[in-house]
Amino acid sequence: MFLALPRIGRRRALLGSAAAFAVFGLLLWWLLPLGEESPSGTITFSTGTPTGVYQKYGMLLKGVVAKDIPRLDVRLLNSDGSQENVRRVATGKADYTIAAADAVETYILENKPGAGRLRGCSRLYDDYVHLVVPRSSSVRSVADLKGKKVAVGPSGSGVRLIANHVLQAAGLDPADDIEPRADGIATMPELLEQHKIDAFFWSGGLPTSAVLELSKSYDIRLVPIGSDLIKKLHEQGGASRYYRAAVMPADAYPRAQRGSSVQTLAVANYLITREDADAKLTEQLTRTVIASRDHIGAQVHAAQLVDLRTAIYTDPLPLHEGARRYYRSIKP
Numbered sequence: 480m481f482l483a484l485p486r487i488g489r490r491r492a493l494l495g496s497a498a499a500f501a502v503f504g505l506l507l508w509w510l511l512p513l514g515e516e517s518p519s520g521t522i523t524f525s526t527g528t529p530t531g532v533y534q535k536y537g538m539l540l541k542g543v544v545a546k547d548i549p550r551l552d553v554r555l556l557n558s559d560g561s562q563e564n565v566r567r568v569a570t571g572k573a574d575y576t577i578a579a580a581d582a583v584e585t586y587i588l589e590n591k592p593g594a595g596r597l598r599g600c601s602r603l604y605d606d607y608v609h610l611v612v613p614r615s616s617s618v619r620s621v622a623d624l625k626g627k628k629v630a631v632g633p634s635g636s637g638v639r640l641i642a643n644h645v646l647q648a649a650g651l652d653p654a655d656d657i658e659p660r661a662d663g664i665a666t667m668p669e670l671l672e673q674h675k676i677d678a679f680f681w682s683g684g685l686p687t688s689a690v691l692e693l694s695k696s697y698d699i700r701l702v703p704i705g706s707d708l709i710k711k712l713h714e715q716g717g718a719s720r721y722y723r724a725a726v727m728p729a730d731a732y733p734r735a736q737r738g739s740s741v742q743t744l745a746v747a748n749y750l751i752t753r754e755d756a757d758a759k760l761t762e763q764l765t766r767t768v769i770a771s772r773d774h775i776g777a778q779v780h781a782a783q784l785v786d787l788r789t790a791i792y793t794d795p796l797p798l799h800e801g802a803r804r805y806y807r808s809i810k811p
Contacts, residue, residue, distance in 0.1 A: 518760040519550035525564045525573035526555050528636075528663045532606075532684035533560070533577050536779050543771040548763055559663065561637030562586070568751055569593030575756070575764065579606055579637045579682070580747045581644075581718040584795050588717055593753070599793025600750040600765045600802040604784040607727055608641060608743050609681040609690060610702040611671065611735075618678055618702055621649035630662040630670060630679035638663070641746065642680035644719050645704065648711040668693035678702070682746070684781025685731045694735040701727065701735055703742040712744070721746050749793050761801025762808075769805075 524541070527533025534557060541553045556573055558564050561582035567573035569586065570593050587594045612618045618627065624646070631646075631653065632638030639661075643653045653659060660676055667679040668689055681687060693699060712719040725745035729736050750768055752761060769787055776783030791798060791806055798806070 517548050517550050518757065518763060521552040521554060522574040522760070523554050523556055523572070525558045525567045525576040527558055527560055527564070527577075528665050529557060530665050530687075530689040531560070531663075532687055532779060532781055533558075533564075535688070536577065536684075536775065536782060539775045539778060539782075540768065540771065543767055543774060544764070547767045547770075548760075551760070559633040559635035560639075562640055563635030565597070565751070566591065566635070568753055569597055571753070575600070575750065575752045577603060577748050578751055579641075580721040580749060580794070582637045582640055583749065583751065584718040584721060585640060587795055596754045597796055598752055598754050598756070598799035598802075599796035600752055600761060600799055601768055601785070601790045602792050603748045603750055603768070603790075604684055604781040605725065605745040605747055606637070606682045607685055607725060607731075607745050608645065608704060609683070609687070609727075610645075610678060610704065610743075611667075611681065611690060611693070611699055612678045612702055613671065614698040614700045616677065616700065620702065621645055621704060621708060622651065623702075624649075624678060625651055625656050626658075627677040628658040628660060628675070630660040630667045630676050631657075632680065633661050633663050636663060637746075638680055638682045640718070641682050641722070644712060644715060644722070645680070645708065645744075648708045648715065648719075664689045668697075671699070672697045684748075684779065685727065686780060690735075691732055694732045699735045701732065701741045701743075704744055705742050709744055749796065751793075751796060752799055754799070756799060756801065758799070758801035758804065761799050762805045763801075765802045765805045 524537055526537035537555050544551060544553050561578040564576040564578045565582050565586045568576050618624060631642040646653045662670060664681055670676045706724055709724045712722050722744045725743055727741040727743050729738050729740045772782055772785040
């Protein structure tokens with residue numbers, strides 16, 4: 480038999496339910512960012528040459544951002560490489576980009592426009608220097624390039640910067656001791672196959688698709704860059720301090736390497752922006768970049784090397800405040 484509650488009991492029950500509902504609502508408000516909206520608008524991301532790793536990474540990142548930050552439109556802008564990327568972000572022609580540490584340092588040392596506004600978001604992965612020649616070539620070291628026709632990359636590329644440093648470390652004048660060509664990775668392989676150049680420099684993640692495809696259609700070899708040159712590079716000072724000895728694993732380009740690793744040098748790549756970039760957007764973009772490592776890495780092998788333990792090291796750039804918030808939020 481159902482017994483009606485006394486009037487005061489019903490009132491207390493209603494008050495108790497209301498109080499519980501209020502507490503539950505406050506708890507939800509505290510735990511979930513119900514009042515926050517994801518960043519919206521449009522940003523420009525400067526990438527790289529069409530067949531390079533920067534461009535492919537940028538395209539994949541755009542797809543991930545479309546899911547993680549759906550109200551944000553990412554517009555990709557091709558470039559000649561690191562040097563142009565740094566300049567674009569510093570001068571406001573792009574909002575975010577990927578650039579190598581030596582290109583960032585060079586821009587700062589030369590006190591170019593907007594250098595003081597540059598900020599780091601994350602250390603990403605390393606670029607490896609490739610010196611590619613036909614297998615039949617007599618070139619066995621960088622010094623052997625004297626008098627040769629060598630593609631060293633466009634003037635705004637990171638390849639040009641690093642090639643010049645390496646040539647100088649080997650005792651060669653980049654302007655006089657070789658016949659320099661300002662070609663990029665989009666045309667370098669074809670020029671080598673057609674014997675219009677004797678060698679080309681490339682600096683990129685492993686493997687770079689253009690080099691990999693070339694190795695399948697043409698018999699090439701990778702010239703080692705030994706520790707003696709690394710020492711001379713460090714003696715140059717400046718941006719050269721960011722180069723370090725590295726080993727290109729034997730499986731990077733199997734046909735070209737034939738089971739042998741190659742001594743070379745590497746330089747770190749950073750995700751960079753400007754000081755005035757929106758902190759909330761930068762925090763979420765940094766989070767997306769770190770979280771998408773495996774997804775992007777399935778197609779861009781170099782992206783698998785993004786490591787949360789080293790991501791905060793973006794010297795010579797201080798971390799952007801938004802990126803700093805992200806790293807603080809995940810600190811145990």
